[in-house]
Amino acid sequence: MQQIDWIVLGGTLLFIVLYGTYKTRGSKNVTDYLKGGSDAKWWTIGLSVMATQASAITFLSTPGQAFHDGMGFVQFYFGLPIAMVVICLVFIPIYHRLKVFTAYEYLETRFDLKTRTLTAILFLIQRGLAAGITIFAPAIILSAVLGWNLIYLNVIIGVLVIIYTVSGGTKAVSVTQKQQMAVIFAGMLIAFLLILNYLPLDITFSKALEIAGANGKMEILDFSFDFDNRYTFWSGIIGGSFLALSYFGTDQSQVQRYLSGKSVRQSQMGMIFNGLLKVPMQFFILLVGIMVFVFYQFNSSPLHFNPAAVEDVMASPYAQEYKDLVTEKNALDEQLISKQLAFTTTNSASEKELLKEEIQIINVTEDELREQSKAIIKKANPEAETNDKDYVFIHFILNNLPRGLIGLLLAVILSAAMSSTASELNALGSTTTIDLYKRNVGVRDDKHYVKASKWFTLLWGIIAILVACIANLFDNLIQLVNIIGSIFYGNVLGIFLLAFFIKYVKSKAVFTAAIITQAIIIYVWWIDLMPYLWLNLAGCALVMGIAIVLQSMLPKKENASE
Missing domain, CATH: 1.20.120 (Four Helix Bundle (Hemerythrin (Met), subunit A))
Structure with a gap:
């Protein structure tokens, strides 16, 4: 890296941190700090939702996934637009009508405190782990490629995020995510255009696609029912729908983004915007990976990228x-x-x-x-670690892009890490404050809860850094985050669907069913019985089925008394 790259990288990250801290200083009440004042417009919500999901893992792992396995991974996102419609019609109106700060508050009004607490704890476990992975992902790859100290990188990324997230809360996250998405889109577009420019003069974009297609990289749709294949049309449209419903509908890191909306309509428009743009964005990122593959058809590539x-x-x-x-x-x-x-x-x-x-x-x-x-x-x-998918794109960036642009692309990766981690820490702090702390300490003034939220956000930031420091690189980082989510999301979604639609099922049956289901899903994942996307459907179906059966077995007097 040259001096200009350091200037671009440092300047971009420093601007985002200082801008977010300055614009959101002085949040005095809980509504401002946890819901951003409830005045966000639809485009802010849409970009914030996208930035929360699009971590550094997306921009490091996805091109490498396409380089090795082609465009089939895009099927993973096919269920997302369906989920957006359901969330807009069901979840958003209920959350706004009840004026909740977290998704899990609703479960106490529908069931009881222990069900609310259980779902909040399940969220805290899986999202706490995921927050560590979103820091660890860019850190380990950059440390391997650039020779930077891994522990220092984990700490630097974590501390930068903690500064503005603790300072400004939800609004700081939303404000900075707009700048981060601008950097990300600009960087990926420039990388794509440069790859095309580096191809031989007579290799047009259509010829590049023909080359990729001749090597099986453009096979987008797989309609087979092969259970050994993780990414098929059916796993994407069914398993992906349940994963997206769980993630966007019940995960506080996403719910908090649209709870900050000025109105139900603004929140709904933001989610529809995300649904319309997310699949094309992922397609484009995969396409960048395909173009890297084509580039290496005319240029020597390393035997191993790590x-x-x-x-x-x-x-x-x-x-x-x-x-x-x-x-x-x-x-x-x-x-x-x-x-x-x-x-x-x-x-x-x-x-x-x-x-x-x-x-x-x-x-x-x-x-x-x-x-x-x-x-x-x-x-x-x-x-x-012999799997080098996560190193393909960063290797291309460092060895082929001109000075200055290397710094910009590294800023893209670190901006994505910061945006996703900020949302996660913000949600972890909010859930801990509202669902666990506030529910047990009694009534205090707003200033007390704002201060508590800041301390809990800081605590989760430190935990995320510690998780990042002890994590190991798995098969593919983008898969790892989705696997962690899939183990918990189906169960939580099933609880919410029972709450929304099956009114005769009461708290005792739901709580017991949730405990049983979580144990079964962890075991099913452990023995690798099915591809991880299907765990979302299995978890959702199991908790609903077990709860309905248990409710029917309870004595009628007990049913009536709940």
Whole structure:
């Protein structure tokens, strides 16, 4: 990184922190601090909702996911627009009518205190873990690629977020997220245009798509009922709908975004805006990954994208074995570039088909070499992370973008980490204050609860930093966050659906069913019985089914007395 990159990176992040702190200083009451004064417009809500979901993991992992596996991951988001409609029609009117600060307040009015407390605790557990991962994700990747100290990075990212989130509450989160989304959109668009510019002169965008399609990267829809395949149309439209309903409808980090709306209509418009824009945004981010794949069809790519893992193997007795694979890979790259240039210039259909088959064979051989390299890395260091999907895009940025733009793209990644983490800490602090602390300490003045919210937000910020410092890199970070959510979300959504629609089910049945369901879902996930997206549907169906059965088994006198 050059000096100009440091200036761009530092200046962008410092502006966001100072702007958010300045614009929202002096929140004196709970409504201002926790609901941002309830005066947010629809576009602020829409961007804030998107920024909360679009963490650094989105911009690091998603292009790498597309590079390796193609566009199929976009199916994960197919259920989101359906969920937005349901939330606008059911959830938002109820929350606004009851004037709640958190989603879980409603459950006490419908059931009882212990059900409200249970759902709040389930939220705090999963979102507390997720907050740590959203800090850890960019930190571990940047530390591996740039050689920065991982612990220091975790602390720096966490402290920057804590400063303005504790200072300004919900409004600070919403205000800064507009700037962060502007940086993110600008950075990703510039990266996309630069990749196209780096392709050979006669490779147009349509030809680039043709190259990607010839290698199976443009297969968007999978209508199979293969349970071993995580991403199909059905898992996205069904499991994805339940995940989105749970996340946007019951997760306080998202509910708090639209509770700040000026009116029901403004909140609804913000969510519809998110529903319309989210799938195209994810499609575009995946497309950036596809263009990185096409770029490396004409340029040499590393055998393994994680430099820390490569350093481990090069310092081991297996270094020569790894170097031999690199030599094979370089020879393959020369063949690939030659074949791709011929493929894009020929007008003969038969010759094009023959070249396509040869290119596919080369890419399959390259994938085999990458798998062999992972095996060698594991032999050199059994603790090493061999999955390098999360490193593909950052490797491209650091090795190919011009000075200044590297700083901008790193600012994109860190801005995304800060925006998502800020929403999570804000929601964790609010839920702890309203659902646990306020409910047990009795009536105090507004100033007391604002101060308590700040202290709880700070506490959760410290916990998130600690989780980040002890976390391990999983298969793919964007999957990890969704897996954590899927373990808890279905259960919580089922509780809310029972509250909304099945009025004869009472608190005792719901509370017992929720405990049983959570234990079953954790076990099902542990034995890997089904793809994680289906856990949302399973959890929702289980808690509703068990609660209905338990309610029917309770004595009628007990039913009436609840």
